[in-house]
Amino acid sequence: MTLTSTPPSHRPEEYTVHAPTTAQPVQRKATRPRADALRNRERIVTAAREMFVEDGPEAPLDEIARRAGVGNATLYRNFPDRDALVREVVCSVMDRTAQAAEEALAVTGDAFEALSRFAHAAADERISALCPMVSSTFDQHHPDLVAARERVERLIGEVMDRAKAAGQLRADVGVGDLMVAVSQLSRPPAGTGCFVNDRFVHRHLQLLLDGLRAPARSVLPGTATTMEDLRQA
Structure with a gap:
């Protein structure tokens, strides 16, 4: 049996914030995550799931990033620590x-x-x-x-x-x-x-x-x- 791809998570942590266009204070507004950011997040969760099945929850995070095809910085931007990734x-x-x-x-x-x-x-x-x-x-x-x-x-x-x-x-x-x-x-x-x-x-x-x-x-x-x-x- 093979692992299928993980559907888009409803818990994204990576957002784009609009910059103020006037000198007046404006409220920061979170927009929908960018498509590439969502794809990266999905790849990380899928790779983590595969490696947790194969090696357990202590699988190296850098190996998870490598399997997902992203850099370590991208992994940590989405999941600041192992607990956050395991929970997801x-x-x-x-x-x-x-x-x-x-x-x-x-x-x-x-x-x-x-x-x-x-x-x-x-x-x-x-x-x-x-x-x-x-x-x-x-x-x-x-x-x-x-x-x-x-x-x-x-x-x-x-x-x-x-x-x-x-x-x-x-x-x-x-x-x-x-x-x-x-x-x-x-x-x-x-x-x-x-x-x-x-x-x-x-x-x-x-x-x-x-x-x-x-x-x-x-x-x-x-x-x-x-x-x-x-x-x-």
Whole structure:
């Protein structure tokens, strides 16, 4: 599986400021980021995401800049430190996962098939590689991160609720159950050199999805897992 390009971020930090044209004080007004600035930012986030998957969150920033085809100054102009870049990569992956959930909700017809397509798309986002980054020292309560997390959790919940309402998804599973399974199947943590296992991901994920279908053939121990349960674990 290959990583696809990251969509334009909604958190740009590079702006053009209009210079005053009179002696009178004028209010500084931020304009839309320039197209080349947005492209550079996108390339940096894409390169960082690839290298974080391959080498973990401590991948050298100068190597990320080199892979993105930009200079170190451009990288630091967009992301003043590693935490800012890691946060943007995490938000970017959550945004892409949320988009996959929105696409599943837009599908009419078989609700479980839509859920299945979402789960396979989420696996392709390499969510497992984000785990060490989410548990790192950067501010997990940053507004961008909180907003992205709340959006993706709400949308995944809607996809699952629709399948439950259709009587196709067993009632004793929660969002956390699905996302733990997807993250564990999507590949071992970054840097373990197990890309060879990629060919098994979607095969094993489909086996899992078959086990989520209703009617359930067994009773699961414990209770349905929420994302809040995972954060408190």
